[in-house]
Amino acid sequence: MADPSSYRPKPGEIPDSPGVYKFRDDHRRVIYVGKAKSLRSRLANYFQDVANLHPRTATMVTTAASVEWTVVSTEVEALQLEYSWIKEFDPRFNVKYRDDKSYPYLAVTLNEEFPRVQVMRGAKRKGVRYFGPYGHAWAIRETVDLMLRVFPVRTCSAGVFKNHRQKGRPCLLGYIGKCSAPCVGRVTPEEHRELAEEFCDFMAGRTGTYLRRLEKEMAAAAEEMEYERAARLRDDITALRRALEKNAVVLADATDADLIAVAEDELEAAVQIFHVRGGRVRGQRGWVTDKVEAVDTAGLVEHALQQLYGEERGDSVPKEVLVPALPVNPIAVGQWLGERRGSQVSLRVPQRGDKKALMETVARNAQQALALHKTKRASDLTTRSRALEEIAEALDLDSAPLRIECFDVSHLQGQDVVASMVVFEDGLPRKSEYRRFQIKGFEGQDDVRSMHEVIGRRFRRYLAEKDKTGEWIGADDPAQAPADAAPAGEAPTNAVPAGEAGRDEDGRPKRFAYPPQLVVVDGGAPQVAAAQRALDELGIDDVAVCGLAKRLEEVWLPGDDDPVVLPRSSEGLYLLQRIRDTAHDFAIRYQRSKRTKRIRTSPLDDVPGLGETRKQALIKHFGSVKRLKGATIEQICEVPGMGRKTAESVVAALAQAAPAAPAVNTATGEIMDENDGGSTR
Helix, strand or coil: CCCHHHCCCCCCCCCCCCEEEEEECCCCCEEEEEEECCHHHHHHHHCCCHHHCCHHHHHHHHHCCEEEEEECCCHHHHHHHHHHHHHHHCCCCCCCCEECCCCCEEEECCCCCCCEEEEECCCCCCCCEEECCCCCHHHHHHHHHHHCCCCCCECCCHHHHHHHHHHCCCCHHHHCCCCCCHHHCCCCHHHHHHHHHHHHHHHCCCCHHHHHHHHHHHHHHHHCCCHHHHHHHHHHHHHHHHHHHCCCECCCCCCCEEEEEEEECCCEEEEEEEEEECCEEEEEEEEEEECCCCCCHHHHHHHHHHHHHCCCCHHHCCCEEECCCCCCCHHHHHHHHHHHHCCCCEEECCCCHHHHHHHHHHHHHHHHHHHHHHHHHHHHHHHHHHHHHHHHHHCCCCCCCCEEEEEEEEEECCEEEEEEEEEEECCEECHHHCEEEECCCCCCCCHHHHHHHHHHHHHHHHHHHHHHCCCCCCCCCHHHCCCCCCCCCCCCCCCCCCCCCCECCCCCECCCCCCCCEEEEECCHHHHHHHHHHHHHCCCCCCEEEEEECCCCEEECCCCCCCECCCCCCHHHHHHHHHHHHHHHHHHHHHHHHHHHHHCCCHHHHCCCCCHHHHHHHHHHHCCHHHHHCCCHHHHHCCCCCCHHHHHHHHHHHHHCCCCCCEECCCCCCEECHHHHCCCC
């Protein structure tokens, strides 16, 4: 635990201007990001008597080992830079909202020749119009099913669309009138795009004008005694009104607004957002967060606004944002929102009327979400804490292993030997820290030797990072220092400036810079001994090692003749099994991808200047690599796009290539001729 006075900046060093600051721990990992109207005033608050600080702030400043800052010209720039750094560094002491689910959106792919209506989740794509989010995917499908009667837009996948275009006949939706069948040319691309845009206009809230137009057309058709057309229009109007009934009017005057409410206690906070478009609730979502920093409701609202609109542009940011409390600087936040929308955004607290009543409804939803989350998480937190305590007790560790790394080796009969590293922090997977290794030191099947190589490579990277930051171990024992470390008592010759330490060239945090408290290997005593030997060779003595053998789920420790047997009902054993299985699956997926890539290799891959397009053109022209191998340079030059120089390179590469192993039909066991099989490799 660091003393904040040990890294406090000297008087006069901190500028009295707007900016963004970062606290780093002793591993150069960013643990907190903040912004300030005056950096000097804000940072001075952190370096007062620790006893006077909020407990969470005190924990942060005693965990930190240094502080840095960046000066900006305006508070709006500070807000944007703070958001960018929180996204990049994922600081542990910053409030981070996490979705309780991946919400589905109704999406219209206007970036395609024939736009498609579909359900989408995940990151938003350029050129796609989104509506929602919705609570359930089935709610989207019900709405779309009603509206396809009036707006028969394509809903099929690219494969289905291509298939029916080749067949020359539409799918079932085309026959029953719920698709305009652009695949067979019933409508032109322009007509289909107009349908998609009308669909988007209706979903965006411009419903009244469209319904009135249909009603006039229905009356005109009835007057002209076109009763079938009038009946069709009547049914269209009924379908649209049924779709509208699913979203009751909550605000008058076709209001476009987002309403944000917060429910909080001392430890956690829940945020609920209602998206109102055209006066109707078009979507709802919620987030939950741990209050790892000392933050009030205004601060929570500001973080929610950053999370909600940080990646949005244009109409995705509404004209009006209603909140329970204004941020500390509402003018700067309002300007930031306006820049993202491209026009002015009203940020305010509703005081009366329908908007205040709706805000109370959103607040009730936030309270319910927080209560439900605490009910679910209470057991989860308790279980994970108990599991870590059981592991520490069973392995005789000084404290619970908050960071655990697990390694596994995978291969197929000695080929494509790879290894995986997975990371669990606080009993939860840290997927951004997962790593994959190719075994480079030798060829063939030797799990023990492979494990020794992987552990050595991982921790050599760790020592190299410590060496760069001047934190290398073994200062009192030169034998324990890395081979390229400076002698004891001297600064490392390759030390880097403090602002660059712990980061890659692109400015992101280095991934091997943080050591685990426990290394778990998939295997028994031999694998454990190999892992411990790798650590001993590097002089690392503060990382515990154990192995989990699959046969009897025994836990092996270095140097012990007998394993540690945890009860089958033990939460500690369950967590170790989960970590081991995660590493095993991760290694297998990598090994399979390597094997598939190797199988799919072709002699053409090594031809300089021959890209994938011309490679496929050659295969298509000759039918197989075997036939291509028998072709002359002149015959190869006949393929569109092939010049003589490239053709000569192709002939030379195929002449040097070793003959491929015969293909075998796995169903019959017979050897297939490549000429018959039509292979492309």
